[in-house]
Amino acid sequence: MPVLSPRQPSAKTWFKKSLLVGLTTVLVAGCSSSPTGRSQLKLFPTAEVSQMGVQSFAQMKSETPATADQNKIRYVNCVANQVTAQVPAKYGISEWEIVVFESEQVNAFALPGGKVGVYTGLLNVANNQHQLAAVIGHELAHVLAEHGNERISTAFATQTGLSLAYKISGEPSPEKDQLFGLLGVGAQYGIVLPFGRTQESEADMMGLDLMAKAGFDPKESVTLWQNMAKASGGSQPEFMSTHPSNERRINDLNGRMSAVLPYYQQAQASGRKPQCML
Template sequence: MRLVLLLSALLALAGCEKTPTGRTQLALVPDALMARLGADTFGEMRERQPVTQDASLNRQVQCVARAVVAAARRHYPGVAMPQDWEVVVFDDPSPNAFALPGGRIGVNAGLLGVAESPSQLAAVIGHEVAHVLADHGNERLTQQLGIKAVLLVVGLFSEGEVGQASLLQALGIGARLGIALPFSRTHEEEADLMGLEIMAEAGFDARQSVSLWRNMAKAGGEQSPEFLSTHPAHDSRIEALQGHLETARRLGRDAAPPACG
């Protein structure tokens, strides 16, 4: 009975937490554990996947990432975020990028074939940084672990049982139909709008976020129906971004475009 009351109290307190956009979230895994999982997972990925040796490509990605992270600090000054960020460009032809808790960003070289300008690249990196700022990985992992996450918080569950596979799954790999599906789309939509504001704050052209997703739509061909995807359909995503462009452009009105070209 005592444990039930304790868990209920923890859930009530956790339910009061808010993302940077004001959405209520449940994120129970300790931040230090999330950071360790992110570091371990990123380290393993670096061992398994080759890193690009293209110096020009590395310079551009590092430049855009620095500008985006600095803008995120300015735009969300009250939000805890990693002090140092590690950015790696993988020699992978697929147009993809990701971010892990603790400040790890991976960009596939193939993304630069779709993100045709620094502003389009900033739209992707801003989106990934937003996932970290909004603690989406913690929220997804909490949902997947369920009661185990609560027990972990109160020290009744072994941290060793929360592994890298759980983290990767929580970050979008192996998603299934059901309650987790719209929950994951909510994260994607929130990261889109947060990332849009961050890239604009950094001085990048917010309109290029729309161009990016049009390029993604062309590169991706036929997309699964929206209700079967953890990501919003391209048309829905573009419509939401267009509706937020004016707000984003006001944020970047006085910002000088970073020299990352």
């Protein structure tokens, strides 16, 4: 059996270091900045993520019926088209597909690839064009900031890191399985969920800018979330949710209002005065 000198690392030690160096290199290479300057991890090509969004939207259209109510379709498109018109050309999305789904869900979403879905149930809570614009602006912001890429990159890096650590940490045992189960829970609540809250807050701020530049009253975004709070009743603690609490969300929106109101005033002065009615 060969004897290793003190300076010669074992094969196992070399393997561990190689894995860690390789993972670190991938993570560093994937680091970039969001539109607000926040550091974020994006490991996948934008075109690939956009294609995933297009495919997911096609599947949703096949599973959830679109509304036949032409009044609601015209109304949602009226609002959405004016908000999407404020998306800067640098994002490379020239057309947005907007579908109104017949569902009681109080929700809307946007997907990479220029796809927007609005559920009819949202129209019972977003009581006017300004509130609907706040939701749509928020969802568009998720796409513009590439939050989808960031989420799957974070999940991929977290899962990969735990898998590598498990493989190099010795022989399997009940104690080891329990430890890594706890680490998985820690990764979920310590990394993935807070990251989601950060993205939601960022989308709120970016969406506020979009709706104001389109000529919608940004102050109505606060009323929207007050309506959401009433509609949702009790909600789970913020630390276990991917969304900020309604109270925190409202406070953050109010905190940015003085900065965004000039966008709204400039839009009004330029003749951008939406008249979308249901």
